[in-house]
Amino acid sequence: MMSQYKHLLGVIVFGALVGLIPVLTDNGFYLKVLFLIGVNYLAASGLNVLVGYAGQKSLGHAGLFAVGAYTTALLTAKLGWNPWLAFAAAGVMAGVFGVVIALPALRVKGPALAMVTIGFGVVVEKVVSEWQDVFAGQQGIYGVLPLTFNGEMLDARQWVWLVLLLGLATHLMLRSLLRGKFGRAFMAVNTAEVAAESVGVSVYRYKVLAFVISAVTCGFAGALITQQNQYINSDFITFNLSVFFLLIVLFGGRSVYGPLLGAVVLTLLDAFLARWPGVQHFTYGALLLFALYAMPNGLSGALSGIFRRRGAQKAMPERSDLPPMAWAPRDGQPGGQVLLRTQGLYKAYGGVVPTNNLDIEIQTGHVHSLIGPNGAGKTTLLNILSGIVPPSKGSIEFRGTSIVGRPVHQICNMGLGRTFQNLKLFADMSVIDNVKLGLHQHIRAGFWAYLLGLPTAARDEVKATTESLQILQFLGLQAHAQALAGSLPYGVQRRVELARALATRPQLLLLDEPAAGLNPQETAELVDVIRSIRNLGITILLIEHHMDLVMAISDHVIVLDYGEKIAEGLPTAVQSNPRVIAAYLGTDEEEEDLSPPHPAPVRAPLGLGESHV
Numbered sequence: 001m002m003s004q005y006k007h008l009l010g011v012i013v014f015g016a017l018v019g020l021i022p023v024l025t026d027n028g029f030y031l032k033v034l035f036l037i038g039v040n041y042l043a044a045s046g047l048n049v050l051v052g053y054a055g056q057k058s059l060g061h062a063g064l065f066a067v068g069a070y071t072t073a074l075l076t077a078k079l080g081w082n083p084w085l086a087f088a089a090a091g092v093m094a095g096v097f098g099v100v101i102a103l104p105a106l107r108v109k110g111p112a113l114a115m116v117t118i119g120f121g122v123v124v125e126k127v128v129s130e131w132q133d134v135f136a137g138q139q140g141i142y143g144v145l146p147l148t149f150n151g152e153m154l155d156a157r158q159w160v161w162l163v164l165l166l167g168l169a170t171h172l173m174l175r176s177l178l179r180g181k182f183g184r185a186f187m188a189v190n191t192a193e194v195a196a197e198s199v200g201v202s203v204y205r206y207k208v209l210a211f212v213i214s215a216v217t218c219g220f221a222g223a224l225i226t227q228q229n230q231y232i233n234s235d236f237i238t239f240n241l242s243v244f245f246l247l248i249v250l251f252g253g254r255s256v257y258g259p260l261l262g263a264v265v266l267t268l269l270d271a272f273l274a275r276w277p278g279v280q281h282f283t284y285g286a287l288l289l290f291a292l293y294a295m296p297n298g299l300s301g302a303l304s305g306i307f308r309r310r311g312a313q314k315a316m317p318e319r320s321d322l323p324p325m326a327w328a329p330r331d332g333q334p335g336g337q338v339l340l341r342t343q344g345l346y347k348a349y350g351g352v353v354p355t356n357n358l359d360i361e362i363q364t365g366h367v368h369s370l371i372g373p374n375g376a377g378k379t380t381l382l383n384i385l386s387g388i389v390p391p392s393k394g395s396i397e398f399r400g401t402s403i404v405g406r407p408v409h410q411i412c413n414m415g416l417g418r419t420f421q422n423l424k425l426f427a428d429m430s431v432i433d434n435v436k437l438g439l440h441q442h443i444r445a446g447f448w449a450y451l452l453g454l455p456t457a458a459r460d461e462v463k464a465t466t467e468s469l470q471i472l473q474f475l476g477l478q479a480h481a482q483a484l485a486g487s488l489p490y491g492v493q494r495r496v497e498l499a500r501a502l503a504t505r506p507q508l509l510l511l512d513e514p515a516a517g518l519n520p521q522e523t524a525e526l527v528d529v530i531r532s533i534r535n536l537g538i539t540i541l542l543i544e545h546h547m548d549l550v551m552a553i554s555d556h557v558i559v560l561d562y563g564e565k566i567a568e569g570l571p572t573a574v575q576s577n578p579r580v581i582a583a584y585l586g587t588d589e590e591e592e593d594l595s596p597p598h599p600a601p602v603r604a605p606l607g608l609g610e611s612h613v
C-alpha cells in the first residue's frame with residue numbers, strides 16, 4: 001500500500017515537472033517534440049502489453065494507428081461529429097479492429113504472426129492510398145476537427161498537457177493491470193503456453209486481450225496526431241511506422257517504464273535525424289540490432305539490472321500470522337467414489353500406440369500410481385487426461401462430465417491439476433507469482449477492476465497472496481517466496497510446481513514423476529508431502545519409477561505396457577503379478593506364465609528404488 005502511494009506521488013511530481021516545460025518555453029518545435037513523445041508513448045504502452053508481456057511480436061500496428069486516425073478524420077470532417085466523441089470512437093473502432101484481426105492472427109505464432117500482422121498493415125496502407133473516394137489517398141482529408149477546451153481549439157501547450165494527462169492515466173491503468181492477475185497471465189503466456197493452460201489461463205483469450213489493448217492505444221495515438229494536425233493522408237501509414245512502434249517497445253524493454261524510455265529516446269532521435277532522412281532507416285536498423293544483442297531486456301531491463309545490483313534483494317516479511325491452511329478442494333466428495341473414468345481410450349502416433357483401449361477408474365481420496373517400463377505410455381495418458389493431447393478414440397468422464405475435446409484450461413478449472421515430468425515453471429517469475437498463477441481462476445476481480453485499480457482488485461490480490469503463502473508454508477517453501485523460480489535448486493523447483501498445481505484447488509492431482517531428480521532425502525520427504533496432500537481430500541494419480549515410493553504411498557497401482565493396461569490393484573498384488581514382472585524384465589510372458597517366478601526376482605526389478613526401471 002505504502003509503495004502504491006509513493007508511486008502515485010512520483011507520478012504526480014513527474015507530471016508536474018513535465019507539465020512545467022510548456023510554461024517555460026513556447027518554442028513550437030520543442031512543444032511538438034514533447035507532444036510526439038506523448039503520442040508515441042501512448043502507442044507503445046499498449047504494444048508493450050502485447051510484445052513485452054504476452055510475447056507476441058506485431059509488425060502491423062501502423063494499420064491500427066490508421067484505424068484511429070481515419071475514424072476521427074471521417075467522423076469529424078465528413079459527418080461533423082463532436083471532436084471528443086470522434087476521439088473516443090477512434091479508440092473503440094481500433095479495439096474492434098483489434099478483435100477482428102487478433103481472432104484469426106493469434107492462432108499462429110512467432111514469425112507466422114509477424115507475417116500476418118505485416119499483411120494487415122500492408123492491406124490498410126493500400127486501402128487508404130487507393131480507395132480515393134473515402135480516404136482521399138495522398139491528397140488526404142482536410143478539415144479534421146481538433147479537440148477543444150471550453151469551446152476553444154487547443155493550442156500547442158494544451159496539446160502537450162492533454163497528451164501528458166492521457167499518458168499518465170494510461171500508465172496508472174496499465175501498471176495496475178500488469179501488476180496483478182492480468183500481468184501474471186500475460187507473462188505466463190509468454191513463458192510457457194502449456195503450463196499457462198495447465199493452471200487455468202486461456203492462452204488464446206489473453207493473447208487476444210493483449211492485442212486489443214495494443215490496438216486501442218495505437219488507435220488513440222492515430223486520432224491524436226490527426227486531430228492535432230487537422231489533417232491525415234496515406235503517407236502517414238507506412239510499414240516504417242509499424243517498425244518504429246515495435247522498436248520503441250523493444251528498445252525500451254518490458255517494464256511499465258520501458259515504453260516511456262523508448263519513446264523519449266526514439267522520438268528525440270527521430271526529430272534529430274529528420275534532417276537526414278537517408279540515415280534514418282539505417283540508424284533504426286542499427287539500434288534494433290544493438291538493442292537485441294546488447295540489451296535483450298531493453299533499456300529499462302539494463303537500468304533495473306544496475307539498480308538491483310546496488311539495492312538489497314526485497315525480502316518477504318515473515319508471516320507468523322498466517323492462519324493454518326483451511327481450504328479443502330471444491331465440493332470435496334466422500335472417498336471411494338469414481339472421480340474419473342476412461343473407456344476405450346486410444347491414441348496412436350503412426351505405428352506407435354502409447355494408449356491402447358485403456359479403461360481406468362480413479363477413485364476419490366485414493367493415491368493411484370501409474371507404472372510401466374520406459375515408453376509404456378504413462379506421460380501420454382496424463383497428457384490426454386489433462387487435455388494437452390487429444391485422444392484418437394474413447395471417452396473420459398471427470399466428475400461425471402465428458403472432458404474429451406475441452407481445452408486444457410477448462411479441464412484445470414473443473415478441478416484437474418498437474419505437474420510435469422520436465423519442469424514447466426515460469427522461471428522468470430517469483431515463486432509466489434508462480435503460485436498465484438495457480439489461483440488465477442479463483443481471483444474473482446475482473447479486467448475493469450484491475451485496470452481502474454478498484455478496491456476489489458486490491459482485496460483479491462491480498463487474498464491470493466495470503467492463500468499462496470499458506471500453500472508455500474504447507475510445502476515448507478515460505479522462505480523462497482520472493483526468489484525467482486528459475487534460480488532455485490532443482491528439488492525446490494519441483495516443489496514449487498507442486499505448490500502451483502495445488503493452488504488451482506484440484507480435486508484430482510496428476511503428478512508426472514514427482515521424485516525425478518530428487519535426492520534420497522527429498523524423495524523420502526515427498527512421501528510425507530503426498531500423504532498430507534491426500535489428507536486434504538485431494539485424489540492423486542502419479543507416475544513414478546521409484547518403486548519404494550510407489551509401494552509406500554499407493555492405494556492402487558495401474559501398470560501399463562505398450563499402451564495397454566496389463567495389471568492393476570493393490571501394490572503388493574501388482575508387485576507379484578507375472579505379467580508385470582515379464583514387462584519389467586523384458587522376458588517372454590508365456591514363459592513367465594508357465595513357470596511362476598521365484599520371490600527373489602520379483603522383488604529385484606520392482607524394488608530397485610533409485611533406479612529408473
Ligand SMILES: Nc1ncnc2c1ncn2[C@@H]1O[C@H](COP(=O)(O)OP(=O)(O)OP(=O)(O)O)[C@@H](O)[C@H]1O
Nearest residue numbers: 349352353354372373374375376377378379380381
Ligand atoms: N508426440 C509424439 N509423437 C510421436 N510419438 C510419441 C509422441 N509422444 C509420445 N510418443 C511415443 O509414445 C510412446 C510412449 O511415450 P510416453 O512418453 O507416454 O511414455 P512413458 O511411459 O511416459 O515413458 P517414460 O517413462 O520414458 O517417460 C513412446 O514410444 C514415445 O516415443
